[in-house]
Amino acid sequence: GAARGVRMSGQILYDGPSGQPALVLGDGGAVNNQAKQYHGIRVLRATQADWTNEADIGVQLRNLDASFAQVAQAEGFTIGVQAVGVSRGFEDSTVELGRIANNKIGVDVRGENAGSWNNSVRWIGGHIANASATHPTQHRFGIRFSKGAAGYNLHNAHVFVGTAFELQNQAGAVDAIPFLVEVNARGIRGEALRIEGNSPVVARHTAGAADCVYQVAFSSNGAITGTEGNAYLLEVDPYHQAAAAVHPPRLIADVPSLRAAAFRWTSTEVGFDGLAVLSGNPAGPPATLNGLAFPGLSDFTLNADSITFPTSRALGF
Numbered sequence: 001g002a003a004r005g006v007r008m009s010g011q012i013l014y015d016g017p018s019g020q021p022a023l024v025l026g027d028g029g030a031v032n033n034q035a036k037q038y039h040g041i042r043v044l045r046a047t048q049a050d051w052t053n054e055a056d057i058g059v060q061l062r063n064l065d066a067s068f069a070q071v072a073q074a075e076g077f078t079i080g081v082q083a084v085g086v087s088r089g090f091e092d093s094t095v096e097l098g099r100i101a102n103n104k105i106g107v108d109v110r111g112e113n114a115g116s117w118n119n120s121v122r123w124i125g126g127h128i129a130n131a132s133a134t135h136p137t138q139h140r141f142g143i144r145f146s147k148g149a150a151g152y153n154l155h156n157a158h159v160f161v162g163t164a165f166e167l168q169n170q171a172g173a174v175d176a177i178p179f180l181v182e183v184n185a186r187g188i189r190g191e192a193l194r195i196e197g198n199s200p201v202v203a204r205h206t207a208g209a210a211d212c213v214y215q216v217a218f219s220s221n222g223a224i225t226g227t228e229g230n231a232y233l234l235e236v237d238p239y240h241q242a243a244a245a246v247h248p249p250r251l252i253a254d255v256p257s258l259r260a261a262a263f264r265w266t267s268t269e270v271g272f273d274g275l276a277v278l279s280g281n282p283a284g285p286p287a288t289l290n291g292l293a294f295p296g297l298s299d300f301t302l303n304a305d306s307i308t309f310p311t312s313r314a315l316g317f
Contacts, residue, residue, distance in 0.1 A: 002027070005037035005038050006039070007037075013046050019053050023041070025069065026062035026063050038070060042072050048134065049077050050135075051135055056078040057080075065089070068096075073101075077103050083110065084116070085112060086113070089117035091118070094124065095121060100126055100127065101130065102130055102131055103140075106126075107142070107144070112147070112148040121159075123160045127164045128163065129167065130168045132168050137173070140176050141178070141180040142163070142179065142180075145180070154185070156187045159191065162194075163194070167198045168197050172199075177204050178202055178214075180206075190214040193216050193217060215237045216236065261274060269298050270300040275316065
């Protein structure tokens, strides 16, 4: 933790005991790890974890503050990446994710005790995935928000941009849910998410999270059932094959019938309700809008159910 940061050009192949992190970045306790830079972090477990011990962690990021961490790989653990506040906060940082694979929990956002908040973090990218042969009978989750027994319970302002989830729900035999929120989080946002081979549920909330939005840009799951649990003020936006429904064209102006909109402006001039009459040969050249757009002009012919325009006339909004 005393280092200004780490630039890794290789990979840690962890073959040590279970029940501890393979790599810890940042001191714990009450130390504030501020303005750290961690690049190219890769940790791979030599033997696939059995997913029974949550202390079996690939990369643990502790007490980061206004820092940047790039975790290119965390693979084969119970928890791939854990961002944890210990005795103080984890906050105001950016974490870039790469291959986060074959972990029961891809990323764990955690507050270990009452004074260890976890707020205002930008999470960029990441392929959080499992192989179909990896523990096919066990549930798995992409992003979890958790706490210690007496831990901080109000994680807020986390945004995940362009994260892809491919957790393998084993044809519906297990839960494979992108977001598991076990705290009273607020303002969790997922943007341009990719959902493939997961459960239909995008987010499971087991506490009182609020103001959370999950935007799904692509889904191969078929139906998306949104969220489940005890949360409120939530929204799941399925953008996949739904752009016209999500963002319909906005009506700017409309004249269903020009003949019905026509009226006599003067004995020789015709106007149209809601429209400006334009001339192809205005006097001037005009210096103001009044010299270009008129309430009515001559030379229109009002027929029983139509209007005849001369070549020198047009209408505009």
